[in-house]
Amino acid sequence: MSAFFSNARHAQTSIISVFNFSRKTDAYRHYHPQFIIEEQRHIAGASGDFTALLNDIVTAIKTISNAVNKGALIGVMGALDTENVQGETQKKLDVITNEIMIRHNEWAGHLSGMASEEMDDVYSIPSPNPLGKYLLVFDPLDGSSNVDLNISVGTIFSILRSPVPSRAASKEDFFQPGTKQVCAGYALYGSSTMLVLTTGHGVNGFTLDRDIGEFVLTHPNMKIPVDTREFAINASNQRFWEPPVQRYVAECQAGSTGPRGRDFNMRWVASMVAEVHRILTRGGIFMYPRDTKDLSKPGRLRLMYEANPMSFIVEQAGGLSTTGYERILDIVPQDLHQRVPVILGSKNEVEVVLGYHKK
Numbered sequence: 161m162s163a164f165f166s167n168a169r170h171a172q173t174s175i176i177s178v179f180n181f182s183r184k185t186d187a188y189r190h191y192h193p194q195f196i197i198e199e200q201r202h203i204a205g206a207s208g209d210f211t212a213l214l215n216d217i218v219t220a221i222k223t224i225s226n227a228v229n230k231g232a233l234i235g236v237m238g239a240l241d242t243e244n245v246q247g248e249t250q251k252k253l254d255v256i257t258n259e260i261m262i263r264h265n266e267w268a269g270h271l272s273g274m275a276s277e278e279m280d281d282v283y284s285i286p287s288p289n290p291l292g293k294y295l296l297v298f299d300p301l302d303g304s305s306n307v308d309l310n311i312s313v314g315t316i317f318s319i320l321r322s323p324v325p326s327r328a329a330s331k332e333d334f335f336q337p338g339t340k341q342v343c344a345g346y347a348l349y350g351s352s353t354m355l356v357l358t359t360g361h362g363v364n365g366f367t368l369d370r371d372i373g374e375f376v377l378t379h380p381n382m383k384i385p386v387d388t389r390e391f392a393i394n395a396s397n398q399r400f401w402e403p404p405v406q407r408y409v410a411e412c413q414a415g416s417t418g419p420r421g422r423d424f425n426m427r428w429v430a431s432m433v434a435e436v437h438r439i440l441t442r443g444g445i446f447m448y449p450r451d452t453k454d455l456s457k458p459g460r461l462r463l464m465y466e467a468n469p470m471s472f473i474v475e476q477a478g479g480l481s482t483t484g485y486e487r488i489l490d491i492v493p494q495d496l497h498q499r500v501p502v503i504l505g506s507k508n509e510v511e512v513v514l515g516y517h518k519k
Contacts, residue, residue, distance in 0.1 A: 209269075209270045209293060209294065210270075210294070210319075210342070210343075212268060212270055213268070213270035213271065213292075213296075213319065214319075214343065216264050216265050216268055216270070217261075217264070217265065217296070217317060217345075218355065218375065219264055220261050220264035220265065221315055221347040221355060222353075223260050223264065224257045224260050224300070224301070224347070224349070225347065225353040225368065227256055227257065228257075228301075228307065228313065228349045229349070251301070251304045251307055251308075253301055253304060253307055254278055254300065254301050254304050255278065257300035257301040258276055258278040258279070258301075260300070261274075261296075261298055261300050261315075261317075262283060265296055266283075266285055268289075268292075269289065269291065269292050270292040270293075270294055271285060271291070271292050271294050271295065271296055271322075271329075272285065272292055272294070272295060272322040272324075272325065272326065272327060272328060272329040272333070273285060273296075273322070273328065273329025273330075273333065274295070274296045274298070275295070275297045275298075275334050275464065275465075275496055276298055277298070277299040277300070277462055277465040277466075277497070278299075278300060281331065281496070282329055282331050282334065284328055284329070285328065291325075291326045291327065291328060292322070292325065292326065293322050293325035293326065294319055294320065294322060294342070295319070295321070295322050295329055295333060296317065296320075297317065297320070297334065297464050297465055297469075298315065298316060298465060299316040299317075299465040300315055301313055301314075301315065302314045302315065302316050302346070302431060302432050302466065303429070303430060303431025303432065303434060306429070306430060306431055311429065311431065311434070312348055312349060312350035312429070312431055312434040312437075313431055314346050314347055314348045314349060314431065314432075314433025314434065314437075315347040315433075316345075316346045316432070316433060316465060316469050316470065317344070317345055317346070318338075318341050318344045318468055318469040319341065319342045319343040320334065320336050320340055320341060320342060321340070321342060331496060334464065334493065334496060335493045335494065336492070336493070337489060337492050337493075338463075338467075338469075338471055338472055338488060338489035338490070338491070339489045339490065341468065341469065342359065342360075343357065343358065343359045344357075344358055344468070344470075344472040345357040345358065345469070345473070346433050346436070346437075346469065346473070347433075348433050348434065348437050350434070353367070353368040354366065354367050354378075354379075355367075355368070355375055356379070356382070356437070356440065356473060358472060358473050358476040358477075360476065361476075362382075362477075363381070363382040363383075363473055363476045363477045364377060364379065364380055364382065365379030365380075365382055365440075366379075379441075382440050383477055384439055384440060384443055384474065384478050384479040384505065384506055384507070385442070385443035386478065386506055386507045386508050387443070387506060387508050387509070388439075388443035388444045388505065388506040388508075388509050389422060389423065389424045390424065390425045390426075390427060390438075390442075390443065390444040390445070391409070391412055391424055391425075391427070391444065391445045391446075391447065391509070392426070392427045392428055392435050392438075392439075392444060392447065393405075393409060393426070393446075393447045393448075393449075394430070394448070395409075395426070395428070397451055397453060400451035400453040401449060401451050402450055402451065402452075402484075402517075403516075404484065404513060404517040404519070405449045405484075405513070405516075408512065412424035412426070413426075427444070432446075432466055432470060436470050436473070436474065439474070439504075439505045440473070440474075440477055443505070444505050444506060444509075445504070445505035445509040445510060445513070446502070446503070446505050447502070447503045447513070448460045448461050448501065448502045448503075449502075449503060450484060450501035457499050458499060458500065458501065459499040459500040459501040459502065460499060460501070460502075461499060461500060461501075461502045462497060462498070462499055463491060463493055463498045463499065463500045464493055464496065464497075464498070467481075467502050468488065468489065470502075470504065471488040471489050471502075472489065474504045474505065475489065478507065479504060479505050479507055479510065480504065480505070480507050480510040480511065480514075481503070481504035481510070482503050482504070482510060482513075482514055483500050483502070483503070484503055484514065484517045488500060488502065
C-alpha cells in the first residue's frame, strides 16, 4: 500500500483516498472512485466540505514545508522585533506560516472562522468569501525556536464543527472540549515531511513524495506501545515540579537500582511535534507538567492549539493524555490561549504518573 502513489496516474489523488487504511477491505486498498465518499460516511454530518477543507490544509502544509526547507536560502530565518499574544518573540517563519494557513483556508467556503496561536483573537473570514460549517485552529510552526538550528519543527491543527454554520464565528464558538474534534493532525518538517491524521478511527501517517507532490501512506494504523523506557521532560525546571513528577523522574533516573527496577532514557527536543512523533513511532512519555515557576500559568502548552489535537491523536493510537488531574480532552476551554499541563504517551507509564498524583 505504501506504493499507492508510485506512478503519475495517481498524482492527483487526495491524501483522503488512503485515509484510515487499516479499516478498508481489499477492494479499497487501491484507488477507487467511491473511496473519498466512503471515508466521509464515517464522520457524522460530514460532506464534501470536510474533504475539501482537509485538502486545503494539506496544500498549506506543502507550502509551509517548502518555506521551512528554503528558509535560509530566501532570507526568512531569525527573529522579528514582535511578540505573539503569549509574550513570546516571533520568528519570521512564525508570521509567514501563519499567513500561509490563513490564505489557503479563508476563501473556499468551508470555514466560519479560524484561531491561531499567533493571533490575539479569532480570524474572521473576509467578505465576500462564503462562510461554512467548520472551525479551524492551528499552531502554524510548533517548535519555531529550533528553526534556525535545523531541528525538526511542525504544524498542528484541529477541526471543529461550527455551532451555527454559515454564521461568522465568535470566540465562544471555539470553546469546545477536545472530545468534539472532527479531525486533528500535525505535519513534521524533518528529514522528510510527514503528515499524521486522525478523525477518531485510528491514526495514519503519510510522507510527502516531492517527485509527484503528493503524500504517500507510509505509517498505517499507528499504535503507541503500552510500555516504555523513555521519558521526555525539560529537566531545567526540575526544582519547580510538583512532588508526583519529582518522584516519577527520580525513580526513572535511579534506573535498575531504583524502585522501577529498569533503566530509562531521557529525551528533550523542545518541539512538541517531534516529541509526540517519537512516541507514536517507538513509545515513550512526554511531560510538560504543572509547576511553580510562574503561578499565573497553570501550564505551559496551549489547550486548543497543542494539547487537544495531540491528545486526540495519542488516545486514538492507544495512549493516554492527562494534566495529572483530569483528562485533557474533557476540558472545556475558557480562553482562546488557555494553557494546561500535559502528560501523554505510553499507557502504562502515564498511569504510573497519574497514580502518584492521586496519592
